[in-house]
Amino acid sequence: MLSPSLEDYLEEIYRFSQQKGFVRTTDIALKLDVSLPSVTKAVKKLTQKGYLDYERYQNIQLTSTGKKLGKFLVDRNQTLRDFLEVIGSDCDLEEEAEAMEHYLSEETVDSITNLVKFFAANPDYQQELLQFQEEIKE
Template sequence: MLSPSLEDYLEETYRFSQLPGPVRVTDISKKLKVSLPSVTKALGRLREKKYINYEPYGEITLTEQGTRLGSFLVERNQLLQEFLMLICANCDTAAEAEAMEHYLSGETIKAIQKLVKFLKNYPEPYNEYLEYIQQLTDEHLLEL
């Protein structure tokens, strides 16, 4: 199991691996807004755990295990963003999904996935939900 931080590094490595050209430490550094030494250290840990092949100043490639987990991490993030949009969360969905993704259990992720599929396949209940939330006033909602 990876820490949330290492999951972020692997997720971004996977995203960059889907683009033409090599995966570079500088790209990961810019995307995650961390220093180059931080990326290098994280890549070393991912290499030790057999998720990537990497030598300093060399090419970064994903192992089969890294590709599988990286794909899952990207799909999980996309699912949570879709869920937040479906429930009409008035937030930065990318940032909110990022905050949620590391702390939800696999069973909760599966339950969210089932709900998203249901709402997409059965538009009538979803449209009723949308009408209902439009009728709610702030007095019915939690004060934050």
């Protein structure tokens, strides 16, 4: 199990690897607004745990385990953003999803995923929920 901080690093490393095909420590430092020594320390920990292959002054490579967990982390974040949108939450979706994601079990994330899919397949029910929320605000 990774700390929320290490999850954030792995999530961003996965995103960069999918977008650019390579990942540099400077990219991660800029994206997460942290120092290069902080990135290096996190990358070393993730390497020791088997999620990355990394050698100093080289690009960061995800292991198969790192790719699998990285994909889960990115998907979890997107699911939570989708969930917040579906339920009509009036918040900063990115910030709120980030606040939630580290504290939910995989089973809860699966249930939220199913709820988002249910509302996508049944938009009338989503509309009923949103209308209900408006009615109880008054």
